[in-house]
Amino acid sequence: MRRIVLAIVSTIAGLILLFGYRTSTMGATVVDQGSTTASSSGQTQAPQSTTSGSGGGAGAGDGTFTGDTVATRWGPVQVRITVSAGRITAATAVTYPDGNGRDQQINAVALPVLAQEVLTSQSARIDHVSGATVTSEGYIASLQSALDQANL
Amino acid sequence: MTTVTMPRRAWVEQVMGLPVSIHLRGAAVRDPGVAHAVAASFAELRMIDALFSTYRTDSEVSRVNTGQLALADAHPMLREIAELCELARDRTDGGFDARLPSPRGGTWWDPSGVVKGWATERAARSLAAVSTLAGHDVSVNAGGDIAVSSGRRDSTGWRIGVEDPDRPGRLLLVVPLRQGGVATSGTAARGLHIHDPRTGRPAQALRAATVVGPSLLWADVYATAAMVRGTGAQAWLEGLPAYDGVLVTAEGRVTATSGLAGLAPGQPEVLAADR
Numbered sequence: 060m061r062r063i064v065l066a067i068v069s070t071i072a073g074l075i076l077l078f079g080y081r082t083s084t085m086g087a088t089v090v091d092q093g094s095t096t097a098s099s100s101g102q103t104q105a106p107q108s109t110t111s112g113s114g115g116g117a118g119a120g121d122g123t124f125t126g127d128t129v130a131t132r133w134g135p136v137q138v139r140i141t142v143s144a145g146r147i148t149a150a151t152a153v154t155y156p157d158g159n160g161r162d163q164q165i166n167a168v169a170l171p172v173l174a175q176e177v178l179t180s181q182s183a184r185i186d187h188v189s190g191a192t193v194t195s196e197g198y199i200a201s202l203q204s205a206l207d208q209a210n211l
Numbered sequence: 212m213t214t215v216t217m218p219r220r221a222w223v224e225q226v227m228g229l230p231v232s233i234h235l236r237g238a239a240v241r242d243p244g245v246a247h248a249v250a251a252s253f254a255e256l257r258m259i260d261a262l263f264s265t266y267r268t269d270s271e272v273s274r275v276n277t278g279q280l281a282l283a284d285a286h287p288m289l290r291e292i293a294e295l296c297e298l299a300r301d302r303t304d305g306g307f308d309a310r311l312p313s314p315r316g317g318t319w320w321d322p323s324g325v326v327k328g329w330a331t332e333r334a335a336r337s338l339a340a341v342s343t344l345a346g347h348d349v350s351v352n353a354g355g356d357i358a359v360s361s362g363r364r365d366s367t368g369w370r371i372g373v374e375d376p377d378r379p380g381r382l383l384l385v386v387p388l389r390q391g392g393v394a395t396s397g398t399a400a401r402g403l404h405i406h407d408p409r410t411g412r413p414a415q416a417l418r419a420a421t422v423v424g425p426s427l428l429w430a431d432v433y434a435t436a437a438m439v440r441g442t443g444a445q446a447w448l449e450g451l452p453a454y455d456g457v458l459v460t461a462e463g464r465v466t467a468t469s470g471l472a473g474l475a476p477g478q479p480e481v482l483a484a485d486r
Binding site for chain 1: 355356371
């Protein structure tokens, strides 16, 4: 179990890294919208976390961990991570603001880069990444709650 | 793969306009007192931001700039930072300068370039000094500028990847660090936002400069100064005792100072070409 914890936490820096990337140079990338079922009720912060997986009670385990829905000034944001064999194999925003072109542009880039970042940082066994300035607090708050559910 | 199974824990909060994460490694990371110490660190960072933010009209820095507050009457932290800003200007031959030309004439004081590294380093140091955390590894990451310490004798320290500015998600190299800081200055995330304080012109010769050394504050200052210095930056960094750097030129050429030579491009530690 501790090995799992180690692997997950070591990706945090990489996970949150991507949200600050400029988007203007990237084209329209396909975004996995996932199941955008959560909280259509709008801006209210609804901490309706869902956890599904085979984790044995208190321990961190394989499965998916969906973070809280966090209200931001642009709309609700919610992040989901998938953990398999002690590693984060996928990380997606299942809910995000898409009310205007700028939001879509950001999301179109943020989500694929997120997945790539996870894989790169895990393969490299790194604890931190230097070089990015990140800005989006809503994603971070939701991601943190997903990590908390993974018992970190 | 390492066999170390040391417990770890991480916290993330948005402070100073950045995501700031605190990472601890060691036996007591789940001790309730540790969570309180982490909360206190975030609280202090917020207090520092309230003093120094140039975006808040009610911050002490803003009030010093508008003449409502004399530096002599300001919080002692402002005077400490003012001295560090002067030292930074001297050590970088003016490549770093907190005094900027104001749009309305005169000068404007923006110490942000010193405050961020100083505050992050201070948070890491105060956590390392918490008695429960004796013998623990501590790191604080403020938007990609990272301060670390390693209190465990058997620790290999923290492994810090330096991002390839041209390929987000890829790394130029990985720096193992037990004590000190790593800071990156560059144009990838924010465009040409670094200007030579002596000429006012944007720094364009380098795309990114990462500096590693015993202090995050100085690594950050030197990274900014390296960007300003441009083509002469590598020779200048070589002359700084205890600090090393990785530079990416506007043309995409990557160079590293001698202290990082073992980790430089072409070596096995380099991960950019792994995948």
